Amino acid sequence: MAELETFRRETRDWLLKNAPPDIVGLPANDLEGNWGGRRATYAVPGMKTWLLRMAERGWTAPSWPKEYGGGGLAPGEAKVLSQEMTRLRLPPPLIGFGLTMIGPTLLQYGNEEQKREHLGRICRGEIRWCQGYSEPGAGSDLASLQTKAVRDGDDFIVTGTKIWTSYADKADWIFALVRTDPAAKKQDGITFLLIDMLTPGISVRPILLISGKSPFCETHFESVRVPVRNVVHKINAGWTVAKSLLGHERSMIADAFGGAGAGQRTARLSALASLARERLGDARGQIADPVLRDRIALEDMDTRAFGFTVQRAKDGAKAGHRPGPESSIFKVYATELNMRRRELMVQTLGPSGIGWEGPGFTESDLETTREWLRSRGNSIEGGTSEVQLNIIAKRVLGLPD
């Protein structure tokens, strides 16, 4: 404990000294966080400095090994760092699928050359990644994917279409599932490939959504040449890697909505409750509608309780423990909770919560509406809620088919 307290003091001092003043209090959500990458732009100049300083210390990926650009922190130290950053209202220096999905997967399945090539670049925010799993005919039934990779000497030639590829138009590299053995049982003919988006033959087309701007893209591969050395794990053994990455993805989603993100979301709900008191308050300064009041309190309690549960699971996980099928439980609950919360926020705002644009709505009102529409995707991304319930039934509870 004494050692951790020393670490806390030193960490706080370092953060106070090194965090540029203009990043304090910046939001850390998908839209406003720093994703890094070859084409990164910085609306807040201090963010770049923040990234460079934190990366130099290995604190963009605090618990990854130092030799690959991480901070080498023990779980307790990483937790202290996160607590101190929250306390000082400092946003993460970097977010994205490199840190949360492909990085942890490479640590487990990548060979030494791949770890050396990619992990440092992820930690320094030099490369932004996207995920090429889903296809027009392969979503929940992912193993039906048809994008094919045919061997040609030291390369594969990749042809096919991926869909719902979030941020493909901004990404530098994609991790993709491709079919390398069409004759094998469907899970057995899949390979996990790392592909540079600058490779000739790749084209990306954005998709528009109900919530306005969309991160989604269609990604086409037309005879794209990819070196065989970019296979993660083994040829035709990509399904194992794919499942492991999905475990990381589901944990990341649960953490964003219930764990690390819970404080921020609770604060936003509290702010809305205050606003509702102003707009819909009675003489005593309470929200006049008792049902609405009750629902806000319940939502706040559920969010806090779930935040503790996620934290307990994290604390309980032994060092090196990787998320298994139980990550589906967190994924379902976190996303259902977030969708309920977003709906409640819109209801709390009353007529101001259904604006799309134009006068009469504040920026915050419009953000609430758009976030509500965005949240409808929560029960789909990373595997739908129905499919998670199937996984929980079969692989966690051991129920028969």
Ligand SMILES: Cc1cc2nc3c(=O)[nH]c(=O)nc-3n(C[C@H](O)[C@H](O)[C@H](O)COP(=O)(O)OP(=O)(O)OC[C@H]3O[C@@H](n4cnc5c(N)ncnc54)[C@H](O)[C@@H]3O)c2cc1C
């Ligand atoms: C916000 C968001 C971001 C995404 N980002 C990415 C990304 O970056 N990269 C990527 O590759 N993909 C991405 N996806 C795609 C996502 O992984 C798929 O949409 C998802 O796996 C579901 O596939 P589908 O859309 O084809 O639906 P389908 O699989 O066609 O499912 C349709 C409906 O049938 C139900 N269903 C299907 N099978 C079963 C079953 N066995 N039992 C019970 N119910 C079933 C589903 O629950 C769903 O309600 C993203 C999706 C969203 C919403």
